[in-house]
Amino acid sequence: MTQAFDVEALIKLRLQTRAISDVLRAQAADYLSTLTPLLRPQALFGEYLQGAPRGSGRETQHHFRELKELYDRVASASPFxxxxxxxxxxxxxxxxxxxxxxxxxxxxxxxxxxxxITSPTRWVVGFNSFDLAGFRKVVRDPNRSSAELYRFVVHYLVLFQCLSKAAGLSRLLEGLRFPVTYERLKDFGDLPFCVINSPLTASLPDESVIRNSTQIAGTSSFEELVGRDNILGMNDEIRERLLRTIEGL
Known part of the structure; x- marks a missing residue:
């Protein structure tokens, strides 16, 4: 988006953004809730999980070893x-x-x-009670509790292991047009996060719009914007795949 926005146009676009974001987030949350049984940590870690039955076999040993190696690398480094x-x-x-x-x-x-900047069309997957804003607050707190920080790190690493090992789940979400990516986020070192992306791309206006908006609102935050043009410009992955399939036949 390169055009300049007046106040009324910006307000309208923000209203559209919030409405579109609510629909997309509800859809993504519904898909995730339906597929949650595929994310069972007990199936992945077996006896290494509190309350799970013993004698789960070599596969769970392998998964736990991978989790431990990831924890040892990530948790000991900055900023944790x-x-x-x-x-x-x-x-x-x-x-x-x-x-x-x-x-x-x-x-x-x-x-x-x-x-x-907040994205209205992309979301980090975490376990409830371990929201991302709370995690960031604990990381930045010079008087933080090591036990609380440990719980945040472990829960996000366990979720990453569960989702990244569930290849079928990732393929399902991609087919539903809400693909999963694995990303590092600023403030969290080398910890990998699972991010669900929507089929719609949001963008930022010119810096002058962001500057004026934050000055008027008296804040240092802004949300990416999405409107009718973004919807009309959406790509249909299945359509494109089928077109590529018949090219040259």
Whole structure:
């Protein structure tokens, strides 16, 4: 988006963005809820999970070993710097997945102002009771509780392992046009997050619009925008795939 927005146009586009985002998020959450049985940590980690039956076999040993190697690499490094080892058996407070908006920072070229941007069409998958904003707050707190930080790190790593190992689930979500990607986010070091993307792409207006909007609102945050033009410009992956299939026949 390169055109300039007046206040009324920006307000209208924000209203459209929120309405579209609500529909997409509800759809993504419904798909995720339906597919939640495929994310069972007990099936992946067996006896290494608190309350699970013993004697789960070599496969669960392999999965736990991978989780431990990932934890040892991620948790000991900045910004977590945890000295505690991965506890066995794993104690999970929650295993119900929830969606949290993707957030990132940009620096405006002219003013040098840092603005926190929220995506209305992309979401980080986490277990409920372990929201992303709360995780970020704990990471940034100089007086943080190591035990609380440990719980956040473990829950997000367990979810990453469960989702990344469920190849069929990823293919299903991609077929439903809500593909999963695995990304690193600023403030969280090398910890991999699972991100669900919608079939619609949001974008940012010119920096002048962001600057004026944040100054008027008295905040340092802004949301990507999406409207009618974005909907009309959506790609149909199945259509494109079929067209490629018959090319040259």
């Amino acid at each position: 710097q945890l000295v505690s080892e991965l506890e066995v058996p794993l104690s999970l407070v929650s295993t119900t997945p929830e969606l949290f908006p993707v957030e990132y920072d940009i620096v405006l070229a002219q003013s040098g102002q840092t603005v926190r």
